Amino acid sequence: MKEDFYDILGVSKNAAASEIKKAYRKKAIQFHPDKNPGDKHAEEQFKKAAEAYEVLSDPDKKAKYDQFGHAAFDGSGGFGGGGMNMDDIFSQFGDIFGGAFGGGFGGFGGGGQRRAKGTNLRIRVKLTLEEIATGVEKKVKVRRKVQAAGVRYKTCSTCNGQGQVLRVTNTILGRMQTSTTCSACGGSGQMIDKKPHGADAHGLEVAEETVSIKIPPGVVDGMQLKVTGKGNDAPGNGVAGDLLVAIEEVPHATLSREGENLHFDLYVNIADAVLGTSKEIDTVTGKVKIKLEAGMQSGKILRLRGKGIPNINGYGSGDLLVHVNVWTPRELNKEQKEFFERMRQHENFEPSPSRSEKSFFEKVKDMFS
Helix, strand or coil: CCCCHHHHHCCCCCCCHHHHHHHHHHHHHHHCCCCCCCCHHHHHHHHHHHHHHHHHCCHHHHHHHHHHHHHHHCCCCCCCCCCCCHHHHHHHHHHHHCCCCCCCCCCCCCCCCCCCECCCEEEEEEECHHHHHHCEEEEEEEEEEEECCCCEEEECCCCCCCCEEEEEEEECCEEEEEEEECCCCCCCCEEEEECCCCCCCCCEEEEEEEEEEEECCCCCCCCEEEECCCCCCCCCCCECCCEEEEEEECCCCCEEEECCEEEEEEEEEHHHHHHCEEEEEEECCEEEEEEECCCCCCCCEEEECCCCCECCCCCCECCEEEEEEEECCCCCCHHHHHHHHHHCCCHHHCCCCCCCCCCHHHHHHHHCC
16 A cells, blocks of 8 residues: 555644645655665655655645545556656756755756656546446547657757756855756757757647546546646657646436435335335446335435445445435326325325434435434
């Protein structure tokens, strides 16, 4: 099981943003590759801390993680399920370390250039309740920018391939050194040397690609998944952006969803309610037959355990709640009217709820308990 992000950074779930940032900086300095050359364990801890900070430092991602755990980013979120490399980490969080390593915090092994990252792409994927219940792999066509065939780059003369420009400022506290992204190359460290026909100013062209997206069971409408590296390419030796996949739940014809539980309205006629019957109803895994006992009251709720939507973290499934509604006919023939006239005063037709019969409000309370 994947380690909890809060445990990785050693903070509580109600920790402030400043506390999370401070904890990450401490972990990153402790396990930085420059301090632990050749130490694979330290490198792994360094990546884990970066992945945890990437999620917990973003209010939207933090809220989704608090609600759904790691499953909110599987397929992939965070840094693509642990596929983060050192260049990605330094590219996004290099500025967080300040001068802890003499200003050389630009890349793996110290002093390396930052790699520019391509822009992200966003798409929306529609899912049925059946697909949400079982999980699904979707193949979608994406138009993304890729490096054109035959494009050639050269080292940026402004930053000498570092992707950053160092500036030294004299202050009352002494000389302060800061680095900013090179404006000439956009941080890639490279510039166009040869541009093929049809390529843009960065040597990129638009191509269509089929991307496979693995969607875990239990996702919810509005949730966003991330497919690492399937956004637009970056110029030169930069890393590609990500494909952000927003989930859209398609309404079901007969089932309605409430979290992990599903609701089904079952309408039965008076005869079936009085005599009892069997009915076939919809579930997300096919139809099932349920038995209605004689004397079934309108408003009765039948609970089919485990027939709802799986918990996104793998903690079982919700239930299917069947709401029984006894249908009262609007029109009667003469014979039917005579029958009900005779039954109007019959003791069997007099309402006599027992203590075991719960009120409507008690039933609603039970649904949410």
